[in-house]
Amino acid sequence: MKVEQEKLSNEMKDQPEKSSFFTFISKKFASRKIRILTLVCVSNLLIFIALAIIFIHYSLSSKKSEISVLKSDQKCVQLYVENLNYDEIKLENFKNKNCISQSAYEPQLLSYDTSISNQNFIKQVIACNNALVLLKCLKGQTISLISAYYGLQTSNSRTECLNISSSFSLNCYNIDSFEKIEKLCNEKNSCLVSASTRFFGDPCSGLEKQMVIQYQCKESNKTLIEDQQCKNNKILKPICPLVNNSSEIQQKIWCEPSNMIIECPKNKLIKVMCGFYGIDANYECPGTFKSGSEPSYCYSQNSTRKIMNSCDGKQKCVLRGDPNFVIGSNFENVCAGYAKILFVQWQCQDELTELLIKEVEKSEKVNFCQFEKNVKCPKSSPFYSESIDNIYDLEYPIYEQIACQNSKIVLSCPKELNIFIYSVYYGKQSPTFSQSCNLDRDINEENSSHECYSLNTYEAIRDMCQNKTSCLVNTNNLPDVCSSQSKQFYVQYQCMPERDLELKDSRCHRDLNLYQNLTFLCSNSDNMLKENFVINNTRVNITCENDKKIQIVCAYYGSHPIFNNFNNNICYSHRTTEILQILCNSRTSCEIENFQIFKNYCSIENIVFYYQFKCN
Numbered sequence: 001m002k003v004e005q006e007k008l009s010n011e012m013k014d015q016p017e018k019s020s021f022f023t024f025i026s027k028k029f030a031s032r033k034i035r036i037l038t039l040v041c042v043s044n045l046l047i048f049i050a051l052a053i054i055f056i057h058y059s060l061s062s063k064k065s066e067i068s069v070l071k072s073d074q075k076c077v078q079l080y081v082e083n084l085n086y087d088e089i090k091l092e093n094f095k096n097k098n099c100i101s102q103s104a105y106e107p108q109l110l111s112y113d114t115s116i117s118n119q120n121f122i123k124q125v126i127a128c129n130n131a132l133v134l135l136k137c138l139k140g141q142t143i144s145l146i147s148a149y150y151g152l153q154t155s156n157s158r159t160e161c162l163n164i165s166s167s168f169s170l171n172c173y174n175i176d177s178f179e180k181i182e183k184l185c186n187e188k189n190s191c192l193v194s195a196s197t198r199f200f201g202d203p204c205s206g207l208e209k210q211m212v213i214q215y216q217c218k219e220s221n222k223t224l225i226e227d228q229q230c231k232n233n234k235i236l237k238p239i240c241p242l243v244n245n246s247s248e249i250q251q252k253i254w255c256e257p258s259n260m261i262i263e264c265p266k267n268k269l270i271k272v273m274c275g276f277y278g279i280d281a282n283y284e285c286p287g288t289f290k291s292g293s294e295p296s297y298c299y300s301q302n303s304t305r306k307i308m309n310s311c312d313g314k315q316k317c318v319l320r321g322d323p324n325f326v327i328g329s330n331f332e333n334v335c336a337g338y339a340k341i342l343f344v345q346w347q348c349q350d351e352l353t354e355l356l357i358k359e360v361e362k363s364e365k366v367n368f369c370q371f372e373k374n375v376k377c378p379k380s381s382p383f384y385s386e387s388i389d390n391i392y393d394l395e396y397p398i399y400e401q402i403a404c405q406n407s408k409i410v411l412s413c414p415k416e417l418n419i420f421i422y423s424v425y426y427g428k429q430s431p432t433f434s435q436s437c438n439l440d441r442d443i444n445e446e447n448s449s450h451e452c453y454s455l456n457t458y459e460a461i462r463d464m465c466q467n468k469t470s471c472l473v474n475t476n477n478l479p480d481v482c483s484s485q486s487k488q489f490y491v492q493y494q495c496m497p498e499r500d501l502e503l504k505d506s507r508c509h510r511d512l513n514l515y516q517n518l519t520f521l522c523s524n525s526d527n528m529l530k531e532n533f534v535i536n537n538t539r540v541n542i543t544c545e546n547d548k549k550i551q552i553v554c555a556y557y558g559s560h561p562i563f564n565n566f567n568n569n570i571c572y573s574h575r576t577t578e579i580l581q582i583l584c585n586s587r588t589s590c591e592i593e594n595f596q597i598f599k600n601y602c603s604i605e606n607i608v609f610y611y612q613f614k615c616n
Helices: 002-061 174-186 220-229 304-310 443-450 456-465 498-507 512-517 576-584
Strands: 065-072 076-083 123-128 132-136 141-153 170-173 190-195 210-219 250-255 257-264 270-282 297-300 316-320 341-347 398-404 409-410 417-425 450-455 470-476 490-495 530-535 540-543 550-559 569-573 589-592 608-615
Touching: 123 132, 123 398, 141 174, 170 304, 174 190, 174 210, 174 470, 210 450, 250 257, 257 341, 297 304, 304 316, 304 341, 398 409, 417 450, 450 456, 456 470, 456 540, 470 589, 530 576, 540 608, 550 576, 576 589
Parallel strands: none
Antiparallel strands: 065 076, 123 210, 123 409, 132 190, 132 398, 141 170, 141 210, 170 297, 250 341, 257 316, 270 297, 270 341, 398 490, 409 470, 417 490, 450 569, 530 608, 540 589, 550 569, 550 608
16 A cells, blocks of 8 residues: 555656656747748748739839949959939939039030949930031930030030141130020920021131030939039130139230240249130239120140240240240241230249140050940941930940931940940931921922932941041032922931951841831732832733722832842832822722822932722
8 A cells, every 4th residue: 555655756756857848848849830830930921022013113114224334353344234223212312422523614525434424324426617507305305415516616526527637726716605505405305406607606707617515315203312412613714724822833924925934033933833815704904995706715835835935034024015926936826816815824943844744545455344245236227217215225325426417426335335326327317307407398398298318328437437536527529319499407326446346247237138127118928919010111011801990009119128129229119009099099090100290309310109009
């Protein structure tokens, strides 16, 4: 009995231990269950986040794209497309953006780095004297003018328009040029600008001039925000830098025809720091009459060097009046007919330190990233330009330039990039022809219903400009298919590194043999169609038998390579089919003898009349 009680007692002692063990197991199981549930919840959350990211990415991909610069480990530089949601742009987001600091009156030579500002490419138009050019942005965008001038700026602009020697260094322009273009074009989708003295006045009488415009195309809401943050730099910068009263540099103005005398104390020698002969809007002589037509700036870049040659290292320097300012000091005779000044800044030094002026050309070459695997060949014809919906749809942006007939313009790229001709024509093409260049539209509105251009224009511009940083195009030297009509020069081109350009050129075979793939206006594979053509206005008789009626399907009157492989001209009217339908439809026979009703706009030989019809 005692043994049984002890056994029972021992079992009672063991009972709590068993209970604790089962409790432990239960807790472990519950803890594991919680972990599984937690893991499931986290997994679902991650899946939801991933789907949300995919949805946001897809939504943003439909937005307009901006161009940015990507520098990867400083090894190479490439362009890429960065999607931005303009609807969410706020003013505070632009506080850290860099405003363009260059003068509104002095466009700078663009380099790769300076051709992009606030994630937008800067477009540049260089038009020779009397050219008529169109500034244009994509639909929904407006022009934001950066800088512009009309006249001469040989120190910081390309000079292809100017028939001058490399030693010519005249700057001559009026700041009103920028104001006039700004008033004409800013915040508009497009505008026509005439590079002429009639519009700008003549700041440099008797000299060749050019117009240079740099601008950006921006979304209208983005333009408004950036304009609140960034203003054009319209400060009138003096030709020679300002000096303060504590400086040892002295300066003086001589009004012509005064004598110029610079003198230093004994044992001191003259060292010229800066000088010019001409006009600076920051300075004027007392009693000088201003007509309002004089340039704001007119001077030679060589002025400082020439004054140095006359005065440096001397204790006293004298230049005696006009014309000695020009002849005695070897100045260029600038700003003829306007009052000029001679302005000099100098120091008196114990020993002459020779001052050398060197124009340093940066030769650093940008190392661009290769895009061999992503090279894209243009799908459109190089002869027929389609409207641009997005200039960033290829590896490099597509630039567009439009000039009316009798114009000379310069196609240009930033210094490190070369031109790749995307498409070009001279004449009329309905998708891209601007009515601004249709100078005879008031005489005959039907002029806009025809097309005329030569395939040879692409070859000519390609030979002239391809793989160059800049080139001068004179529209008067291009093939003219319709000489009696208003025309325009239209070009789309890209700027890219030479290596990538050569790669793209080798992969994308674009030559005159492509005429075989040109779309012909009358292309119909209906077996019931009858067709025929005649050349040079030969009489035509269209007839249907068995009392069937004529139904004109298509007609073409003009020129096309499909009829003559040696003729690379395309010229026709869109109204030919309509006119022939009026004359012949619902008749059993129809004779065409007077072809004047089709209005021949083509100034070429071997005009073709082609027609398709059915007998119903």
